[in-house]
Amino acid sequence: MTPDASLLARSIDERERVLSLFLGAEQEQLSLACHALARAFAAGATLVACGNGSAASDAAHVAVEFMHPVIVGKRALPAVTAPELARAGDIALGLVHGGRDPLVEELLARPGLLTIAFTGPERIEADYSFAVQSDDRAIVQEVQETAYHVLWELVHVFFDHPGLIADACITCGDVAVEARVVEVAGATAVIERDGTREEIAVDLVGDVAVGDTLLCHAGVALERIA
Template identity: 35%
Template sequence: MSGIYPFLTPAGDAARDARESAARELVRSTAAKAVESLELRLRVLGTLGPALAACAAAMATAFRAGGTLFAFGNGGSSTDAQAVAQVFRTPDRDGGRPWPALPAISLTGDAALLTALANDVAFDVVFARQLAALGRPGDVAMALSTSGGAVNVLRGLEQARRTGMVTVGFAGSGGGRMAEERLADHLFVVPSSSVHRVQEAQTTACHVLRELVRAEPAEA
């Protein structure tokens, strides 16, 4: 603790009082953020529930036809994309009902390919080039962004559209260019300007989406 918060290290009564005050503030701040995060996620799910169900139906149709999910994003959204792909391709059981692994790939998972494209071509096309090579009509492209304005994410969605893929977008605040240019068939905008809150709500929405896909009939 002292290495992270050196002002909390004991050094007399004044320091002890400062330490206790700082500890109370940390608890208060953490609790407030937890409440804010929960309220936002519940509000998002309440507002976007029907849209998530429609998206899940489209994704389930794609999977039944042999389609693959391609998820992508930058920074924290990159790790979210990897988590989404992992969740969909992990088999499970729900009350004895088998939940098969579904084909899902994170476009940020191959460091060699990602850095080669960024170095040899341009970082703006690291997702578009992969989708052009791997994507097929009927596959699903899921773009995650907190701003909705990352150029490489937008170009990925543009390429997915040209390929004939189902496009799913997650963005924050007002949705940015992702919303303005209507690049996603299914767009989910989290009404917050906080990167942390946006990512938390997006993560919850993605897990709900996975459960809704799982609830869809196994056959058309």
């Protein structure tokens, strides 16, 4: 293997290592952030993406993902890259590849916004804050890009399930509940709680099996408890 090929292989291995650690640590918060995003969009929110320097292109990328879905049949959702347009009820998504960014932090500190932050190792305050543990800004960028594509995809998973983004869940009173899996069929499962059975979506929880205990809300499994 040539020196260049060896360097490339090491870089790819390191990126995969960091990505695996990130997803392992943040998968629950990512799913919760997606649910919050879907509910905010349903209530009329606009996503306001913000990033400076190398992160500016990612902010634009996020906005385009939501405004111009690449999958036929997925709804377009309002998104901009102009922080000055943010208003109460909107979604602020800030991206920083390394260090601090006063513009991003100022946006995320505004009252009345649902806030999401993607940073390097130094986490910043937000409703949902995701830190990539790497000093290599290229790796930070690639992991963040994977994560915000997950946000886009799971927001649409939530939209695809009736009742998921209603003000209150008709089956659990807007409170997530624990239930045992009694049947599994592809991306759905049947759960049982207090003698009552219900079919739910399990897209957000991998490898669901009969006997698992899931945390469920509005017809969707949010995480595995046991």
